[in-house]
Structures are given as structure tokens and as C-alpha cells.
Amino acid sequence: MTYVSLELVAADVAKAVxxxxxxxxxxxxxxxxxxxxxxxxxxxAVMPLRRVEEARRMKRTNPEYLxxxxxxxxxxxxxxxxxxxxxxxxxxxxxxxxxxxTSSGTQTLAxxxxxxxxxxxxxxxxxxxxxxARELSREMACGITVALSxxxxxxxxxxxxxxxxxxxxxxxxxxxxxxAAYAAYLSYRSIERRLLETILxxxxxxxxxxxxxxxxxxxxxVLDKYDLVPVLELGWIVSYGTV
Numbered sequence: 026m027t028y029v030s031l032e033l034v035a036a037d038v039a040k041a042v043x044x045x046x047x048x049x050x051x052x053x054x055x056x057x058x059x060x061x062x063x064x065x066x067x068x069x070a071v072m073p074l075r076r077v078e079e080a081r082r083m084k085r086t087n088p089e090y091l092x093x094x095x096x097x098x099x100x101x102x103x104x105x106x107x108x109x110x111x112x113x114x115x116x117x118x119x120x121x122x123x124x125x126x127t128s129s130g131t132q133t134l135a136x137x138x139x140x141x142x143x144x145x146x147x148x149x150x151x152x153x154x155x156x157x158a159r160e161l162s163r164e165m166a167c168g169i170t171v172a173l174s175x176x177x178x179x180x181x182x183x184x185x186x187x188x189x190x191x192x193x194x195x196x197x198x199x200x201x202x203x204x205a206a207y208a209a210y211l212s213y214r215s216i217e218r219r220l221l222e223t224i225l226x227x228x229x230x231x232x233x234x235x236x237x238x239x240x241x242x243x244x245x246x247v248l249d250k251y252d253l254v255p256v257l258e259l260g261w262i263v264s265y266g267t268v
Contacts, residue, residue: 056130
């Protein structure tokens with residue numbers, strides 16, 4: 026029997042780490058979608074970093090790494106890549122290591138990094154991440170927490186719905202779940218045939234559309250594009266099974 030919870034703020038994610046849960050970090054728009062895409066396109070690893078200056082400092086020490094990320098949705102000055110998954114093509118990121126700093130997703134990953142296992146989930150790899158998390162939960166006899174990054178620490182519709190999609194795949198008949206996880210599950214089931222349309226109604230998606238990034242939103246709402254499980258190991262996110 027597995028217990029599935031869903032957390033909305035960093036303090037609650039820290040509690041999940043203390044419980045020794047498996048943590049699945051979700052930031053649909055766009056960090057988790059970008060990380061999944063980067064690895065699917067051949068990147069060796071992605072290091073999530075909290076601060077722009079921290080990323081720039083590491084780039085100076087390791088000029089062969091790609092410097093990537095966003096602030097206010099846009100690529101910071103001097104960065105090699107932004108936070109659009111569409112930029113992360115095989116020709117651009119294949120066999121590369123990437124330093125990634127974003128406004129929300131990499132912040133949540135920093136909080137979750139002390140969990141026994143930290144995975145990165147999105148709509149793009151929803152089935153693969155759920156299947157692996159359930160297997161690990163059985164092996165480790167622990168719960169699973171879906172950690173929603175939100176936008177600058179606040180609730181975001183797309184992450185909540187992705188959390189609900191994960192709960193729908195994680196939760197079996199006899200499993201327990203928190204009220205927040207169950208609410209996300211019910212919300213997702215009510216709109217799953219109108220996923221993109223619904224997410225486009227959210228404030229974060231609207232902001233990206235206003236920045237000319239509507240194709241990012243559309244891409245990030247594709248289900249099961251990749252059969253890939255990113256896991257955080259020694260500060261780097263890699264494809265599960267490569268370490």
C-alpha cells in the first residue's frame with residue numbers, strides 16, 4: 026500500500042523530505058518539461074541551480090557547460106539557452122552538461138534534493154515517472170510526494186493538474202492519499218479531454234502567451250511524449266539507470 030501526498034509550498038516539501046518520501050518535482054511551465062526534453066535529446070546531465078550568479082560562476086569554471094534558464098520568463102543576458110523546451114534540440118544539447126536556473130522549478134528541486142529519491146515529472150513523461158515512482162515506493166517502503174513548484178512559490182493551475190494526472194496513475198484502489206492529492210485527481214479527471222484549453226486559462230500560461238511563447242505551452246501539455254525518468258544524483262539530474 027502506497028500513500029500519495031501533494032504539496033504546494035516549499036515548507037511542506039521540506040516535511041516530505043523529512044518523512045523520507047520519494048519526491049516528484051513538477052514545474053510544467055517550464056523547468057521540468059525542459060529538463061525531460063533536454064535528457065531525451067541527448068544531454069548528459071542537468072544541474073539545477075537557484076541563482077543566476079551561481080550559474081554564471083560555475084560556467085566560468087566550466088566553459089564547456091551550457092548556461093541555461095530564465096528570469097521573468099526570458100533568457101538572462103549571456104546565457105546559451107532559455108527555458109523553452111523547444112530550444113533543447115539534439116544538435117544543441119547532445120552530449121552536453123547543462124547548468125539550469127529558473128524562477129521556480131530549480132528552487133523546488135533545491136528543497137527536494139535531500140529526499141531519498143528526487144524525480145522530475147511533467148506531462149511529457151507522466152506514465153514513465155509514475156511507474157518508476159511506484160516501483161521505488163514498494164522497494165523502499167515509503168510514500169510518494171508530488172511537489173508542485175507553482176509560479177514564484179504561488180499556486181499554478183498547470184502544476185496542480187499535472188499533479189492530479191500523476192495521482193491518477195500512482196493511486197491504486199487500496200492506496201491512501203492526502204486531500205490535496207485527491208482534489209488534484211478529481212480536477213484532472215474532470216478536464217483531461219480539455220487539458221490544453223484549460224491550462225491556457227491559467228495566469229502563468231497567459232503570461233507566456235503574451236511573451237510569444239504559446240508553442241511552449243502547447244508542447245508542455247503533450248502526454249507521454251518521452252519514456253524517460255529524470256533523477257537527481259549528486260547534484261546532477263540524469264536519466265534513471267545511467268548511474
